[in-house]
Amino acid sequence: MRWWLLFASLWPALAQAALPASLQDALAKAQLPLESVAIVVQPVEGGPPLISHHASKAMNPASVMKLVTTYAALEALTPAYRWKTEVYRNGPLNQGVLEGDLIIKGAGDPALNVAEFWRLLQQIQQQGVRQIKGNLLLDLTLYAPEVSQRPVLDDEPWRAYNANPSALLLNGRNTSFRFSVSSQANKPAVLIAQEFELPNIHIINTMQARKGACNDWRSDLHYSVTPQTDGVTVAFSGTLPEQCDERYLELSVLSDTQYVYATFKKLWAQLGGQFNGQLALAPVTDAAIPLTTWSSPPLDSVVRDINKWSNNIMARQVMLTIAQDAGFTPADEAGAALALKQVLRQRGLVFYELVLENGSGLSRNERISAEHLAQLLVTAYQRPVMPVFMASLPILGMDGTTKKRLADSTSKGMAYLKTGSLEGVSSLAGYVQDQAGKRYVLVIVANHARASAVRAVQDLLLKQLIEGY
Incomplete structure (x- = not known):
């Protein structure tokens, strides 16, 4: 009998399924105290967990928190949601000459890159604008100013993963x-x-x-x-x-406005346009005349980029979009946390210990328990958004942040997993399928100075679940 079937059969006599001896030995070898690790293994169809170790303890999940954010976004916004970046002018347009300012209103698009910005500028020129005699105005009022404050979680504040959100985020400011x-x-x-x-x-x-x-x-x-x-x-x-x-x-060495302004001037000139104006921040007024609109890729594509590659700033932008969609204007992270929790509550997911700071896991304050992460994953598996949500996760040994994990074993391709790591934090959560075709939810979170050593324990549990030893 497989060891997890044994635990399932013993569940009525157990208040909490104990850790198998092999995992206890692996944790001891990694010099990780039992109380520093939370583990849940749960069949996706429900029923008692096969393993439930410190399941209710509030833990820092690092980037595994992106599972909470992206699932809530898919439910609240739908996978087909697109961000709309709008462009206006505030002066007359005569024979290709704009006698006034060009205005770009940021919509919080997390996926706007240089190639798409080039196409947006091309659309502007197709509307007849070749020369701009005024300035470039950016409307960044969708987000509250405080969301641009830089969090410093390590000694490399200029790394791209530490970049902050912007209503007009271009290329991740990368x-x-x-x-x-x-x-x-x-x-x-x-x-x-x-x-x-x-x-x-x-x-x-x-x-x-x-x-x-x-x-x-x-x-x-x-x-x-x-x-x-x-x-x-x-x-x-x-x-x-x-x-x-x-x-x-x-x-990320330039501010959001510096990056947009420099990129605009370079691409506008490459397209044959003329512009010698300055950069200014100003909201769109009722007198502004619409020129064109740029639509982002759909949310399902954005969620895939977030979870496959653990993109922090994209996750933060998505969480702020949940706030904006819920009516928080301007959107900020406090409002986003309230809106996200309401989305979960409407799906029967009430997590009293949940602490959301920015939704990316790039935080020392964010908290959730392993049992509630598992509950979210089980719920998501039963929801219509399941195919999109599950496909967004890295495939074990094949792509994303798990591409090199167990890539040479028979476990390759048998799990869809989100990883998370900060100094003192290592986590793994997602869906695992055994060789008989049965699927489980797996959550492992370690909070300890030696948290990185839990990877060996994670790999052991994966192989036990998938390969049955």
């Missing part, structure tokens, strides 16, 4: 720096370039190539960011192994 080693006059040199180059990002490169393999390429790469009136200077120092081909570092 600058991808590409590093490579090139031989110049038989002397290897480190080359640094921006993937999408903006002229107001200035690079200082004092890096040198070094001997060695590329697996530790970040170990001696250092950078500093110095904001300036005309942009920002990013200085890179240290070394890069010669065996590296290309490596990337994503930073």
